[in-house]
Amino acid sequence: MKLKLLTLLIIIGACTKERNEKYEITEEDRMHEEQAIRIVDEAVSNIDQTLLDKPNKVASPVSRLLASSEEEKEISRFVVSTLYDKKPSLVRVISDGGIYHASYINSEGERRSTKIQFIGNNIRWGNSEGRWRDHPLDEQLSYEINGKKVFIKITYSSGEESTDEYQL
Template sequence: MARYLAITILSVMMTLSTSSFAKAQSDNSLICRATIAAIFNKSIDEVKVQSEKSEITHVTYVRLSDTSVWGNKCKISDNRVIWATENGRWRDSDFDEIVTYEKIKSEIKIRQSFSDGSSIEESFHAE
């Protein structure tokens, strides 16, 4: 019960701390949120910006199955998004999928392209 309460409080604090920031989010923040949402099958609203530091955006989401908080980070180069888990490696090797984005008006499209030639594309409404 105490763990659930702590996670709930943390989730509320993350929402409150990012709600005023959400209106002033940079394109990089939105693109990172959309990328992590696409990769981990989340809604963009579940992915919260924690910080933007020297072109790296840090985000988190709560995994509902066990209420654990997961952190990821993104950096953007041209139309490519390179991501990593909070303490993991950047996904930029020849064996990793290539993640690209396209922003058209209020829509962000995230495309994951795999080495076998297949790809997945998901669109998100930019706030």
């Protein structure tokens, strides 16, 4: 986020110069850059502290915008745990080019597999052999990360929501 903001500040600064004027970074530019970084650091720190002050609430979406590939794999395990009330340790996950297949053995001894795809903080899901559950009447899933905690939220077509919390 800091890098994106810094890049944006540099682009804005460059756009304010005359098109034909050669742009050179001055000491004043460096001071503004350092000030911008301090402001961003302070804002992130304030957000983090606000989230820590509310441990029983779902984290704000700004706590973490995206998960790493390893975190997505672990979150896939949590998605199946939330959907089917399974212990995360019983769920196995494999990655297939941006789509994760999370499976478990049901009480009849049959393997059940769910396909999962991450689109930002939204989770697209469905039976591995079936359709994606992305119809307006299907449950909508999302996740949020706050430190080492992951919150999986299910939003039902009725508007009701439920959230499960897991540890990364």
